[in-house]
Amino acid sequence: MPRWPPAAWSGSGRFPRVSVLVLAGTRKGLFLLRSDEGRRDWQLEGPLLAGWEVMHATLDPRNGTIYAATNTFVYGGTVHRSTDFGANWERAEEIGLPEESGLKLERVWHVEPGHEEGTLWLGGDPGALLRSDDGGKSFVNVPGLTLHPTRDRWNPGAGGMCCHSISLDTSEPNRIYAAISAAGGFRTDDGGETWTPINKDVAADFMPEDAPRDVGQCVHKLLCHPAYPDVVWQQNHVGVYRSDDRGENWARLDGNGLPSSFGFPIMLHPRDPDTALVIPEEGAENRVTSNGRLGVYRTRDGGASWELAAKGLPEQSWAVIMREASSFDSLEPAGMYFGTQSGSVWVAPSEGNDWLEAAAGLPPVLSVEAIEWPSS
Numbered sequence: 459m460p461r462w463p464p465a466a467w468s469g470s471g472r473f474p475r476v477s478v479l480v481l482a483g484t485r486k487g488l489f490l491l492r493s494d495e496g497r498r499d500w501q502l503e504g505p506l507l508a509g510w511e512v513m514h515a516t517l518d519p520r521n522g523t524i525y526a527a528t529n530t531f532v533y534g535g536t537v538h539r540s541t542d543f544g545a546n547w548e549r550a551e552e553i554g555l556p557e558e559s560g561l562k563l564e565r566v567w568h569v570e571p572g573h574e575e576g577t578l579w580l581g582g583d584p585g586a587l588l589r590s591d592d593g594g595k596s597f598v599n600v601p602g603l604t605l606h607p608t609r610d611r612w613n614p615g616a617g618g619m620c621c622h623s624i625s626l627d628t629s630e631p632n633r634i635y636a637a638i639s640a641a642g643g644f645r646t647d648d649g650g651e652t653w654t655p656i657n658k659d660v661a662a663d664f665m666p667e668d669a670p671r672d673v674g675q676c677v678h679k680l681l682c683h684p685a686y687p688d689v690v691w692q693q694n695h696v697g698v699y700r701s702d703d704r705g706e707n708w709a710r711l712d713g714n715g716l717p718s719s720f721g722f723p724i725m726l727h728p729r730d731p732d733t734a735l736v737i738p739e740e741g742a743e744n745r746v747t748s749n750g751r752l753g754v755y756r757t758r759d760g761g762a763s764w765e766l767a768a769k770g771l772p773e774q775s776w777a778v779i780m781r782e783a784s785s786f787d788s789l790e791p792a793g794m795y796f797g798t799q800s801g802s803v804w805v806a807p808s809e810g811n812d813w814l815e816a817a818a819g820l821p822p823v824l825s826v827e828a829i830e831w832p833s834s
Contacts, residue, residue, distance in 0.1 A: 478787060480795060481524065482803050482817065483512030483825035488526055490544065491816055497793050497807035500816040506544040514782050514825040518571040525578060525594055527566040535566035535582060539594045551596045555586055559605060568782065569594075570624040573631040579650075581621030585612055585638045589650065603636060603644060603653045608673040615639035615676050615695070616742075622781055623680040627687040627704075635690065635705065640676035643692065645705050656705030661696040678722045679781045684788075686731040693724040693736055693781075700734075700761050711761025717748040723784035725794050727809065732760040735767065735794055735810050737779050746776040754796075756810050770813035771804065782825035789830055797823030 480491040480500075487505025507528060515526040526538045537550040555561045561584055568581040578590040580597055586604045588597040599605075603621075612619060620639055627633035632649040635656075642657040660675045676695035683689040690701045692708075697719045699708040712719040718738035727733035735756045738748045747753060752775040756767040778799035787793040794806040801820035806813045 477789070478793065478828060478830045479517070480785070480803065480805075480816070481515040481517065481526075481825075481827045481829070482797055482820065482823055483515045483526065483782070483827075484801075484821040484823050485511050486821035488512045488515050488544070489817065489820055491803060493805075493816075495789060497787075497789075497805055498814060500805070502817050503544075505821075506540075507538055507547065510538070512824060513566060514568045514827070516569060516571065516827045517829045518575070519829070520571075520575050523593070525569045525571070527569040527580065529565045535563055537566065537569055537578070537580060537590075537594050537597070548595075550590070550594055553580075553588065553597050555599050555604065559599070561586065561604070564618060565620070567620045567622045568624050570626065573626060579624045579634070581624050581636065581638075583618040583620045584614070585609065585619040585621055585641055587621050587624075587636060587650075600650050602646065602651050606641075606644070606653055608641070608655065611670065611673055612638065612641035613674065623677065625680060625682040625690075627682055628684055629687045633687075633704070635680055635682050637677035637680040637692065639678065640674060640695070642673045642675035643677050643680050643690075643705055656690075656701075657708075658706065659708045659710070660692075660694060660699060661710065663696050679724050679784075681724060681726055683726055683731050685729055689731040691724055691726060691734050693721050695720065695742065698724070698734075698736055698761065709761070711757070712764075714762065715757075715764030716755055717753070720745075721779075722781040723779050723796055725784050725786045725796070725810075728786060728788040728792050730758075733758050733809070734761070736764075737784070737796065739778070746778055751775055752777045752798075754794075754806075754810060754813070767806075767810040768813070769811065770806075780824050783823050785826045785828040787828045787830045793828065795826050795828050797826045799823065 477495040482489040487508045489504035510528040524540045564583040566582040570579045576593045580588040587600040590597045623637035625635040637643045644653040680692040697710045721738045725735040752771045755764045784796040797803045799822040803817040805816045
């Protein structure tokens with residue numbers, strides 16, 4: 459998601475007055491890519507947090523702190539934070555779930571700065587949501603979602619039962635969206651105390667026909683639009699969906715130009731609620747890009763139709779793109795970004811019209827986050 463750091467620190471630290479910073483989390487550390495407003499020439503630094511699996515990394519626009527959701531077989535899941543662009547890191551206190559819950563935190567997936575400075579939201583496995591109010595030093599369980607009354611009908615997806623999507627409504631501080639595989643999408647309107655399932659009309663073909671459909675859907679990625687917060691998009695295990703009423707109702711938007719209904723990432727245009735980009739894959743049994751090519755597909759009419767937007771991408775490729783491995787910025791024209799399991803980071807500085815390889819040869823890319831701020 460696009461971010462806007464304040465001018466007070468936009469020229470400080472190790473990245474003076476650059477226009478775009480991309481945080482690429484990989485299976486073996488975090489890499490930073492930086493460029494000017496043209497976004498065609500990129501400098502690479504890393505790995506930072508060498509040896510750690512970085513499932514997601516982001517930057518708090520209000521103070522310049524980088525946060526990374528990290529895992530290792532030695533220390534388990536945690537959150538790292540750096541106030542100097544990765545020169546030094548601090549680790550959160552031991553993160554876990556209440557003993558009485560009977561749950562054990564297996565991995566952390568996504569970290570998201572909250573509406574209030576110092577607040578962070580953290581998603582993990584098994585279907586866990588945690589919150590920090592001290593800038594990531596410590597985290598507590600959010601029982602309203604982690605222990606939701608429907609939990610007994612949640613099931614793990616291929617990557618575990620991960621809370622991977624946390625998306626904030628920019629107009630309403632108490633409204634937050636979360637998505638869990640395979641439990642579905644949820645929305646809170648009271649700052650996280652209670653959570654409502656938002657899965658009406660979202661398919662779950664893998665369920666028994668007589669199963670209740672309020673939860674159990676396998677959302678792969680869910681995003682609330684930053685400028686039109688009533689509009690919510692998701693790439694699902696079974697289709698691409700859009701809601702115009704905060705998730706109360708969903709319209710399925712594949713089958714009209716997409717080669718497959720299956721995929722993981724989704725990118726949005728920051729100013730146009732009708733423009734979105736997805737990267738279809740063959741399906742659950744063969745999770746590689748459709749038709750043997752690295753194909754990005756774009757809609758400009760709210761999902762009524764899709765077009766291939768793959769200029770500059772390899773025509774022959776069996777790539778894999780993870781659910782966190784895409785992003786977009788808010789420049790004009792808007793930039794689109796994604797990373798692959800084969801270690802490449804791709805950038806389209808012109809809203810998907812043409813793509814360039816900003817980095818190659820990295821470890822498998824798990825997440826991509828683009829942040830921009832005014833240069834001077």
